[in-house]
Structure formats: C-alpha cells, structure tokens
Amino acid sequence: MKYLVIxxxxxxxxxxxxxxxxxxxxxRCAGFRVTSIKxxxxxxxxxxxxxxFEHGEVFTLDDGGEVDLDLGNxxxxxxxxxxxxxxxxxxxxxxxxxxxxxxxxxLGKTVQVVPHVTDAIMDWIQxxxxxxxxxxxxxxxxxxxxxxxxxxxIESMPYVEALRQFQFRVGRxxxxxxxxxxxPVLGAVGEEKTKPTQHSVQQLRxxxxxxxxxxxxxxxxxxxxxxxxLANFTHVPAENCLGVHDVSNIYRVPLLLQxxxxxxxxxxxxxxxxxxxHKLLS
Ligand code: ADP
Numbered sequence: 001m002k003y004l005v006i007x008x009x010x011x012x013x014x015x016x017x018x019x020x021x022x023x024x025x026x027x028r029c030a031g032f033r034v035t036s037i038k039x040x041x042x043x044x045x046x047x048x049x050x051x052x053f054e055h056g057e058v059f060t061l062d063d064g065g066e067v068d069l070d071l072g073n074x075x076x077x078x079x080x081x082x083x084x085x086x087x088x089x090x091x092x093x094x095x096x097x098x099x100x101x102x103x104x105x106x107l108g109k110t111v112q113v114v115p116h117v118t119d120a121i122m123d124w125i126q127x128x129x130x131x132x133x134x135x136x137x138x139x140x141x142x143x144x145x146x147x148x149x150x151x152x153x154i155e156s157m158p159y160v161e162a163l164r165q166f167q168f169r170v171g172r173x174x175x176x177x178x179x180x181x182x183x184p185v186l187g188a189v190g191e192e193k194t195k196p197t198q199h200s201v202q203q204l205r206x207x208x209x210x211x212x213x214x215x216x217x218x219x220x221x222x223x224x225x226x227x228x229x230l231a232n233f234t235h236v237p238a239e240n241c242l243g244v245h246d247v248s249n250i251y252r253v254p255l256l257l258q259x260x261x262x263x264x265x266x267x268x269x270x271x272x273x274x275x276x277x278h279k280l281l282s
Pocket of ligand 1: 008012013014015016017018019070244245246247248249250253
C-alpha cells in the first residue's frame with residue numbers, strides 16, 4: 001500500500017481537494033487502484049450539522065454519511081464509492097478515544113493527544129486505506145489522504161504529528177507528501193512571488209514533514225525560473241515544483257500535472273512502475 005498525503009499552506013481554498021482527486025486520476029491511468037481519505041480537523045462529528053453558508057454544501061454518500069464536498073470530487077474524478085469512514089473528523093476520533101477510555105481500554109493510563117489520539121488517527125487511516133472503493137475485491141494500491149485546513153492551524157496539529165509518525169510506520173518509500181501553496185503575482189511588478197510558499201514549507205518542516213512535491217496555485221503558468229527559485233529555497237527539486245494555474249474546467253488539472261512530468265516523478269518517488277495496461281493521460 002502506498003500513501004499520498006496532501007497538505008495546504010498560506011490560505012485555504014487553493015485546490016487541495018482538486019489536487020487530491022487529480023492525483024487519483026493520474027495513478028488510475030498508470031494502472032493502479034485508488035481510494036481516498038479526507039481529514040477535517042473540526043470537532044463536529046460530521047458535516048451534517050454545519051451551515052452550508054459557512055462550509056459549503058454537505059455531500060451525502062451512498063451509506064448515508066454526511067461529509068465534506070471534497071468527497072464528491074474524489075468519487076466523480078476516480079469512479080469510486082466511499083463510506084463515512086473515509087472522512088475523518090476530530091469529532092469522530094475523540095468520540096472513539098472517549099468511548100475507549102470509558103470502557104477502560106487504556107488500562108489506567110493517562111489518555112493523551114500523543115500517543116493515544118495520534119495512534120487512533122494512524123490506525124483509522126490504515127484500516128480505511130485497505131477497504132476497496134472501486135467495487136473490486138482486495139485492497140487498493142494507493143490511498144490519497146487530504147488534510148483539510150492549512151498547516152499551522154491549532155486544530156490540525158495532532159494530524160500533522162500523526163502523519164509525521166506514519167511515514168516511519170509505513171516506510172519513506174511508501175508515502176509521498178504534496179504541499180499545495182500559493183504563488184501570487186503582484187500587479188505593479190508582474191512578478192511571481194515565492195516568499196509565501198517558502199514560509200509555508202519552512203512551517204511544514206518545523207513540524208517534521210518534508211514535502212516531496214509542491215503544487216503552486218497561481219493565476220498564470222509558473223515560469224521555469226520561479227520553479228528554480230522555489231527549488232533553491234525549499235529543497236524540493238525543480239521538476240517536482242508543479243504549477244497549477246487557474247483553469248476554466250477543473251477536470252483539466254490532472255493533465256496540467258501530467259504535462260509537467262508529475263506522474264513519472266511520483267512513480268519513481270514511490271518505486272512504482274506503471275502497469276502494462278495503463279492508459280497514459282494525453
Ligand atoms: P481546498 O480543498 O484547498 O479547500 P478545493 O479543492 O475545494 O480547495 O478548491 C477550492 C475551489 O477552487 C473549488 O471551487 C475548485 O473548483 C476551485 N479550483 C481548484 N483548483 C482550481 C484551478 N486550477 N482553476 C480554477 N479553479 C480551481
């Protein structure tokens with residue numbers, strides 16, 4: 001089992017969900033079966049009680065689970081059917097930990113965020129990752145995990161720590177980290193600014209996660225000199241600094257990534273070889 005983790009920086013709403021869905025398309029085209037997990041660090045148990053004015057429409061899954069609308073994108077892009085367990089919320093994790101505590105499962109221990117909550121997060125991810133979502137039997141090959149919000153939020157810290165530990169649990173060859181960030185263009189000078197992304201990567205590194213790929217949202221295609229600059233300051237190779245500019249149709253994003261060599265670089269990073277029956281995106 002291989003894991004792709006998508007985190008976000010600078011501001012929310014940059015396209016983590018679209019990136020997660022697009023990576024699924026790319027991996028399916030390389031012949032792999034995928035599933036997805038969305039982590040929402042809020043304390044609500046699910047999105048069912050949240051105002052759509054505040055958080056967007058609720059997406060209802062086949063099993064009745066009321067979840068974030070990113071799960072709808074995952075299902076549409078990747079032709080999969082997810083269950084309520086594919087959406088992790090802090091409410092669900094704490095509910096599980098508190099039920100265990102009341103049953104006495106922790107055998108008198110002090111129940112703490114590290115290790116009890118972080119272990120519950122890692123166990124949940126591993127359990128759900130092995131459940132097929134494409135109607136076939138046997139576990140999928142790749143699980144794509146999107147961490148909602150932006151790195152640095154208080155709410156997401158237990159997840160960042162769990163993911164930091166998770167990379168050692170599964171081995172570095174089996175997990176790749178994508179960080180979605182913003183490269184603004186300042187009107188007066190018309191220059192692509194890398195500083196917000198530099199700071200965001202520094203913040204990510206300070207909590208123990210090193211991105212393998214940067215996905216940079218911008219208004220126009222990223223120049224190669226900007227990619228070089230990002231590589232210099234973030235230690236992410238220039239070929240893994242991917243530009244995703246504003247497009248009229250989000251279904252073009254997998255092609256945008258593919259045309260920058262992301263599929264081949266990701267397969268190499270995960271020590272995978274495209275399956276013989278693969279249909280490469282074109
Ligand atoms: P996040 O998961 O980071 O909050 P989403 O993936 O939900 O972000 O995307 C936020 C909004 O931006 C959605 O309406 C999505 O359709 C739009 N969007 C994402 N990427 C692009 C893009 N490259 N071009 C145009 N719109 C985009």
